[in-house]
Amino acid sequence: MSAEWTQSGAEILLRALKDQGVEVIFGYPGGAVLPIYDALFQQNAIRHILVRHEQAAVHAAEGYARSTGKVGVVLVTSGPGATNAVTGLVDALMDSIPLVCLTGQVPTHLIGNDAFQEADTTGITRPATKHNYLVKRGEDLARVVHEAFYVARSGRPGPVVVDLPKDIVINKAPYAEPAVQHASYRPRTEPDLGQIAKAVALMKQAKRPMIYAGGGVINAGPAASDALTRLARMTGFPVTNTLMGLGCYPASDPQFLGMLGMHGTYEANLAMHGCDMLLAVGARFDDRVTGRLNAFSPDSRKIHIDIDGSSINKNVPVEVPIIADAGKALAALVAAWQASDAPSDKPALASWWRQIDTWRGKDSLKFTQNMARGGIIKPQYAIQRLFEITRARSKDVFITTEVGQHQMWAAQHFHFDKPNRWMTSGGLGTMGYGLPAAMGVQIAYPDACVIDIAGEASILMNIQEMGTLAQYRLPVKVFILNNQYMGMVRQWQELLHGSRYSETYSAALPDFVKLADSFHATGMRAQSVDELDAVINAMLDCPTAVIADIAVDQAENCFPMIPSGAAHNEMLLGPEHEESGAGITDAGMALV
Amino acid sequence: MPALPMQAWRWSDRCCLLPILTRQGMTPPRPDHTFPRTLVYPMLSPTDTTPRSATISVLVDNESGVLARVIGLFSGRGYNIDSLTVAPVDAAGLHSRINVVTSGTSMVIEQIKAQLDRLVPVHRVADLTMDGPHVARELALIKVIGTGERRVEAMRIADTFRAHVVDTTLGSFVFELTGATDKIDAFIELMRDLGLAEVSRSGIAALARGSRVI
Ligand SMILES: Cc1cc2nc3c(=O)[nH]c(=O)nc-3n(C[C@H](O)[C@H](O)[C@H](O)COP(=O)(O)OP(=O)(O)OC[C@H]3O[C@@H](n4cnc5c(N)ncnc54)[C@H](O)[C@@H]3O)c2cc1C
Ligand SMILES: Cc1ncc(C[n+]2csc(CCOP(=O)(O)OP(=O)(O)O)c2C)c(N)n1
Ligand SMILES: [Mg+2]
Numbered sequence: 126m127s128a129e130w131t132q133s134g135a136e137i138l139l140r141a142l143k144d145q146g147v148e149v150i151f152g153y154p155g156g157a158v159l160p161i162y163d164a165l166f167q168q169n170a171i172r173h174i175l176v177r178h179e180q181a182a183v184h185a186a187e188g189y190a191r192s193t194g195k196v197g198v199v200l201v202t203s204g205p206g207a208t209n210a211v212t213g214l215v216d217a218l219m220d221s222i223p224l225v226c227l228t229g230q231v232p233t234h235l236i237g238n239d240a241f242q243e244a245d246t247t248g249i250t251r252p253a254t255k256h257n258y259l260v261k262r263g264e265d266l267a268r269v270v271h272e273a274f275y276v277a278r279s280g281r282p283g284p285v286v287v288d289l290p291k292d293i294v295i296n297k298a299p300y301a302e303p304a305v306q307h308a309s310y311r312p313r314t315e316p317d318l319g320q321i322a323k324a325v326a327l328m329k330q331a332k333r334p335m336i337y338a339g340g341g342v343i344n345a346g347p348a349a350s351d352a353l354t355r356l357a358r359m360t361g362f363p364v365t366n367t368l369m370g371l372g373c374y375p376a377s378d379p380q381f382l383g384m385l386g387m388h389g390t391y392e393a394n395l396a397m398h399g400c401d402m403l404l405a406v407g408a409r410f411d412d413r414v415t416g417r418l419n420a421f422s423p424d425s426r427k428i429h430i431d432i433d434g435s436s437i438n439k440n441v442p443v444e445v446p447i448i449a450d451a452g453k454a455l456a457a458l459v460a461a462w463q464a465s466d467a468p469s470d471k472p473a474l475a476s477w478w479r480q481i482d483t484w485r486g487k488d489s490l491k492f493t494q495n496m497a498r499g500g501i502i503k504p505q506y507a508i509q510r511l512f513e514i515t516r517a518r519s520k521d522v523f524i525t526t527e528v529g530q531h532q533m534w535a536a537q538h539f540h541f542d543k544p545n546r547w548m549t550s551g552g553l554g555t556m557g558y559g560l561p562a563a564m565g566v567q568i569a570y571p572d573a574c575v576i577d578i579a580g581e582a583s584i585l586m587n588i589q590e591m592g593t594l595a596q597y598r599l600p601v602k603v604f605i606l607n608n609q610y611m612g613m614v615r616q617w618q619e620l621l622h623g624s625r626y627s628e629t630y631s632a633a634l635p636d637f638v639k640l641a642d643s644f645h646a647t648g649m650r651a652q653s654v655d656e657l658d659a660v661i662n663a664m665l666d667c668p669t670a671v672i673a674d675i676a677v678d679q680a681e682n683c684f685p686m687i688p689s690g691a692a693h694n695e696m697l698l699g700p701e702h703e704e705s706g707a708g709i710t711d712a713g714m715a716l717v
Numbered sequence: 718m719p720a721l722p723m724q725a726w727r728w729s730d731r732c733c734l735l736p737i738l739t740r741q742g743m744t745p746p747r748p749d750h751t752f753p754r755t756l757v758y759p760m761l762s763p764t765d766t767t768p769r770s771a772t773i774s775v776l777v778d779n780e781s782g783v784l785a786r787v788i789g790l791f792s793g794r795g796y797n798i799d800s801l802t803v804a805p806v807d808a809a810g811l812h813s814r815i816n817v818v819t820s821g822t823s824m825v826i827e828q829i830k831a832q833l834d835r836l837v838p839v840h841r842v843a844d845l846t847m848d849g850p851h852v853a854r855e856l857a858l859i860k861v862i863g864t865g866e867r868r869v870e871a872m873r874i875a876d877t878f879r880a881h882v883v884d885t886t887l888g889s890f891v892f893e894l895t896g897a898t899d900k901i902d903a904f905i906e907l908m909r910d911l912g913l914a915e916v917s918r919s920g921i922a923a924l925a926r927g928s929r930v931i
Contacts, residue, residue: 247782248785251782251785251786251789252789252793255837256836256837257782259781259782276837280835281835308778308840309777309778309837309838309839309840310837310838312835433831433835434831434834434835435828435831435832435834435835437831438824438827438828439828439831442824
């Protein structure tokens with residue numbers, strides 16, 4: 126040990142975090158991380174938020190990261206602390222969320238010994254993270270922490286675990302500044318201009334163009350959303366978003382066709398099916414989006430911008446791959462489109478828009494709300510009112526969701542004009558994500574309106590976080606669309622398993638109003654349509670955390686729906702639509 | 718058992734413990750032919766289906782866990798490993814070279830390379846099969862037990878294959894053979910009738926021909 130090492134590993138760790146700009150850590154203490162908690166206690170630069178379950182710490186960090194664009198930081202103890210965090214890590218991996226998760230570990234000399242609260246954390250989290258480290262020498266500590274942040278936020282973002290044996294954080298260690306360049310990991314961010322030129326040539330020739338933009342545009346930062354909007358306005362091309370991309374293009378813009386995919390709009394899916402040029406940006410051709418692959422956008426020439434080479438040609442072969450940051454590539458496309466004097470096919474585009482408008486005319490998201498006193502609340506209507514009332518109040522609104530039908534209805538009926546306002550678990554589909562994620566957002570934006578649109582089943586998966594809300598006085602609003610069913614699963618059972626509702630009814634739900642009360646929050650309930658607005662307003666006016674229990678129609682299904690394995694033009698529309706149940710046979714005919 | 722707490726909701730008559738039967742006049746979509754009865758997670762049907770073999774070389778940081786990462790990637794994503802070798806390749810022992818022989822459709826091979834390339838400790842990935850001619854060799858130790866005519870015949874065949882005898886007793890040989898995989902396969906096949914007892918193979922080491930390096 127060198128004489129000039131004056132700080133403990135824990136102090137070095139916190140110094141590295143500070144130099145990385147960390148302001149908040151979400152965590153939960155335990156034996157292996159006690160020295161780190163001791164160091165935290167003795168400083169003021171970094172705030173620690175004590176969650177009630179390690180999974181929630183990770184989701185909270187995800188909410189924080191997604192809403193701010195910063196790296197979220199988690200601190201958990203060894204063994205059960207680390208294993209509890211795994212679901213959150215996989216969630217962040219699937220949705221490309223930058224996180225650094227610090228896990229305690231037994232002292233180096235005990236590793237492999239089945240010591241108390243030992244788990245092979247790097248082994249368990251290897252496939253659950255973008256990368257992970259076990260720090261075995263104090264000399265490596267600061268370098269590894271800096272590298273972890275670099276890896277988490279560079280290229281395709283993702284979660285990184287740093288496993289910290291207890292002796293490493295106790296013993297003295299040297300500090301190191303962040304390195305200038307990483308030896309092997311240097312993802313490409315600048316687009317190849319030759320590919321950009323090819324892309325513009327395809328775009329200029331297009332008669333039926335389509336832009337399909339995903340979460341990667343949000344990862345690339347607000348400037349990428351601006352560039353996308355500029356490109357769309359300049360070209361006049363229609364735009365659709367994935368679930369993860371919502372907000373990267375303004376939903377109120379007339380060129381926006383809504384979300385695509387399994388529960389996407391009629392117009393977005395048919396435009397995907399019928400287009401002759403598809404520009405995919407920061408989207409990964411997920412199976413919820415493509416439907417049956419051999420029928421996916423069959424007539425289009427495809428351009429794909431993605432920062433991760435492994436996303437390109439993974440599911441769908443593309444003609445012009447562009448490996449680059451979405452923001453940089455979109456800016457290059459804007460410049461190249463302007464510089465090119467090749468004409469674009471304006472008459473064809475106009476007739477394509479006429480076609481799209483007839484699809485739009487179908488109003489595939491429509492539903493009928495019985496407005497009579499005592500009328501049962503349609504879940505879609507509840508979201509629509511939540512959207513309208515929050516918009517009228519013109520406060521910055523952040524929405525998180527749990528997983529299920531309510532999530533899809535939120536995606537369909539709540540509209541986002543800006544990126545980073547919509548936090549949902551898309552890739553892993555983790556029930557229990559929404560409440561802790563909302564917590565993380567509220568920490569980042571103490572004055573904003575943060576709402577978790579929840580299902581009554583999902584909310585119970587991390588309900589303990591109501592305690593965290595109380596401790597830090599976080600006024601998160603939990604808006605439960607209570608159908609007493611695991612609605613999404615029940616819907617599949619109805620449609621695919623002969624309405625045999627096996628184990629999807631929650632027979633002993635808590636009284637959510639009393640539950641809110643016991644957690645020092647405010648509980649409220651709307652049981653019929655005439656009570657809805659008052660409850661929403663009361664919820665938004667309430668200075669504390671709220672659980673609003675909205676009793677909604679139990680029988681409602683989420684439409685449109687492309688059943689797994691079906692094509693975009695084999696969409697199923699809701700009962701509002703005459704031809705529902707027979708598939709959309711006119712869709713093929715409607716294609717130009 | 719105590720009764721479950723009932724909620725005093727006005728619509729509690731609708732919250733029956735049975736599945737929803739009344740659909741408020743709404744006809745649910747019929748589950749039959751309108752729904753392709755496929756898996757919830759449809760099998761991907763790649764466009765080209767003919768698999769090819771690929772020898773991929775990967776230059777990695779020589780750090781603990783790196784091999785686990787590479788192997789985990791193959792097993793986790795369902796790729797084949799037909800052969801795998803790994804050893805440090807510079808004097809300081811900072812870098813290792815991993816050679817993997819795998820097989821799959823060209824889309825899968827491209828995906829494997831892209832997946833390898835994005836691992837943090839990976840410096841370079843090269844598809845030796847695609848990038849031009851290459852040499853691929855492996856070493857095998859082959860134990861043959863036998864006496865008399867069979868022993869003589871084994872020795873004769875070993876000579877033609879240029880196998881070396883690296884251990885011998887009156888009743889056994891250990892042959893050392895280097896070469897392409899099919900040559901080693903052929904030799905082992907011939908030894909089968911001559912007392913083949915045990916085989917140990919190194920797996921493939923490979924380099925591009927000419928002056929190209931990865
Ligand atoms: C119940 C349920 C239903 C669902 N239904 C639908 C549905 O109907 N429609 C739908 O769209 N989704 C749906 N999903 C979500 C779906 O599972 C996927 O999570 C989602 O479609 C993926 O979105 P994405 O393609 O935008 O990719 P993301 O997962 O957001 O991935 C981002 C992509 O962008 C790339 N990228 C990252 N950073 C950058 C950068 N800086 N520059 C360029 N590229 C970058 C990444 O490499 C990656 O390829 C559903 C999920 C659930 C749980
Ligand atoms: C952790 C986890 N377990 C199981 C599932 C499978 N699943 C998806 S949606 C769903 C039901 C969700 O019910 P609820 O929260 O009430 O939402 P609803 O669909 O009724 O709106 C289930 C069980 C999941 N996505 N996540
Ligand atoms: Mg429900």
